[in-house]
């Protein structure tokens with residue numbers, strides 16, 4: 001938008017006084033959770049589709065990034081195009097020696113914003129902290145298209161780049177929202193957390209904003225974990241989609257209670273005071289964490305069938321040296337026909353079952369329904385990314401949510417969606433049962 005305005009202005013000037021320039025900004029990033037490979041099963045060694053090689057460093061387009069181009073006596077601020085990461089600009093009084101400030105601030109085609117800032121507070125002010133920026137000096141435009149690479153593989157710029165990519169990949173049906181991302185260095189409480197739920201991080205979703213934090217301590221540095229960056233983004237995106245609907249309320253998912261401690265020691269299903277992908281939890285937590293995982297999984301995977309298995313394969317990394325298989329639990333070590341952590345975790349444990357679920361099972365349930373392999377011959381439709389956001393939203397809109405009834409509420413919420421009946425009922429229930437979340 002800004003580019004079109006300035007472009008129109010220079011066309012009116014006499015020839016020779018205007019220099020049309022094209023600047024494309026790219027992030028230099030380096031992750032630490034990319035391309036880890038699925039451990040076992042028919043998709044062993046498989047990786048995610050996007051930025052799979054980024055642990056060795058990669059270049060990412062800075063889509064919709066804010067830049068300020070200036071020289072003495074002149075300055076203009078632009079957002080690069082959300083599709084290309086480039087901006088066309090001009091200066092009627094040619095200087096040839098400019099400064100460019102690149103901000104940790106990116107927009108998309110729906111006027112949503114993701115930004116990184118320097119506040120460590122877990123309260124979500126209207127605009128917390130100051131936006132991080134980088135200054136590039138002595139820039140002399142070539143007169144054609146210039147590519148400016150910034151970020152130098154620094155952790156916080158990798159976080160920003162993956163947030164911007166997440167927004168580019170997953171924003172249908174979400175408009176005019178802002179996600180503010182801070183970094184927790186342990187100041188104040190001495191702890192480092194990555195979270196979308198601490199303090200008032202999610203207390204303003206009906207006002208169009210959500211804050212998240214990424215842990216940034218020497219002992220716990222999450223800045224380069226792209227799937228974790230996408231996970232907290234997923235919490236914010238789902239909550240913001242729900243938050244602007246009539247009747248929405250701020251704050252946590254009702255009944256979200258991470259205190260289920262039925263299993264204290266199990267081979268693959270350790271339960272502790274915090275939750276992990278293999279934990280049995282109340283369905284409220286499994287629902288919420290499963291959705292955040294799904295959004296992150298979708299950001300870095302395409303929905304495409306594997307030539308070798310005929311399934312909609314994908315990989316998702318969450319701890320350890322291997323990736324989760326979006327089709328099979330336990331990093332592909334259990335077959336798709338026994339497609340649930342639930343069986344591993346609950347085999348010898350009483351109290352496990354009704355009202356509980358495993359976070360990883362919920363992630364694969366959502367992925368399976370989104371991919372819909374078409375087990376019912378005539379039901380070959382697939383939900384859209386926006387349908388998935390509505391599934392989250394409709395569930396919350398059902399009301400009466402308790403810590404242990406989220407699957408039943410999700411079924412009711414799906415019935416309220418305008419989807420083919422076979423997707424709402426048949427396929428939803430089939431994928432839920434296969435993944436062990438129907439309880």
Ligand SMILES: [Zn+2]
Nearest residue numbers: 231235289292
């Ligand atoms: Zn989470």
